[in-house]
Amino acid sequence: MKRLQLSIYYIQELNYRLAYAALGTTLIFFTTYTYKQGLIFLLLPQGLSHFVSIGLTEIFFTYIQLCITLSISFGIFLIASQSYIFLRPGMYAYESSTFLSLLTSAFCFYIYIYILIFPALIKISWELFLTYSQNFTPINLTFEPRLNNYLDHIQQLNKILIFSFPCLLTLNLFQKYTNKQLWVKHRGIAYVIAFFIAAFITPPDIISQILVGAPLIFFFEIQIILWTFYKRYKKQLLVRQPIKPHKNTLGDKK
Incomplete structure (x- = not known):
């Protein structure tokens, strides 16, 4: 009977947490x-x-698509935070601290990305493709952008930024249990996996797959370079470590 009461209590609390997350996501949708x-x-x-x-x-469905994308993006943080609050009483101290540090680092990472990196990506991509749209000499072309197509392009850049943190987290996890030689030896497999992920989350065209797969490969190569510098730095610390003087046993006796 006691187990049944505890089960009902936990189910009710889980329903409350999910209701809070759903209500927060709905409020974000109407606000956006x-x-x-x-x-x-x-x-x-x-x-x-x-x-x-x-x-x-x-225009109407484009607005709806934009609001749904933003509300789901913020709603994921609400679901993760409510899940942490629900699971925290049954966690060990190190599990709770690890989960909280992941949430905090993910929140800070995405805030940094969307404030500094995302506007720069929009500016660079717009200037790059705008030159090809204007510098077309055989015939007279007038570039008239559509709102739907422009937001689709923004969403492709958003997918790259969304999957960047899980990819970096996965690479750091693999780095903990593998060595650098294994990464260099199987670099081609990593490239294939990157384009497989890009084909899974993007429309079936080669440009979208390159826009998503190329940054994943870039993250992989950057991780190897950072790993190399970290190993060298660690070796220098071991070399520069001061030698501890031996205790004078005679002086201790005195």
């Missing part, structure tokens, strides 16, 4: 929908001042 035009204005690069719409409902 209220300020949808301001959010799109923040995502615009310099030089882009108008869009073209070819469908009656295109």
Whole structure:
């Protein structure tokens, strides 16, 4: 009977936690929908001042798609935090600290990424592809961007940033139980896995797969380089470590 009461209590608490996460995600959705035009204005690069719409409902569903993406992105943190609060009483101290440090590092990582890296990626990609759209000499072309296509491009960049932290976390986990020679020897397998992940999370076109797979390979190579520098730094610390003087046993006796 006592086990049944505890089970009912834990199920009710889990339902409350999920309800809090769902309510928070819903509030984020309505908040982003209220300020949808301001959010799109923040995502615009310099030089882009108008869009073209070819469908009656295109703008509405584009706003809905943007708000759903943002609400789900923030809702994942709410679900993770509520899961931590629910599981914390049954965790050991080191498990609780590890989970909390992961949540904190992920939150700080994504805040840094979306404040500094994401606007720079938007600016670089816009300037790169805009030159190809304007410098077309055989015929006269007028570049008229669509809002839906532009936000699809933003979402592809967002996928790269979202999966960057799990990829770095996975690489650090593999680094703990493997060595650098194994990574260098099986580098080709890592490239294949990177493009397999890109093909799984992107539309079936080669450009989207390259945009997602190439940063994963870049993270892999950067991890190897950082690993090499860390090993060299660790060896230098061992070499520079001062030698402890032996105790004078005669002086101790005195």
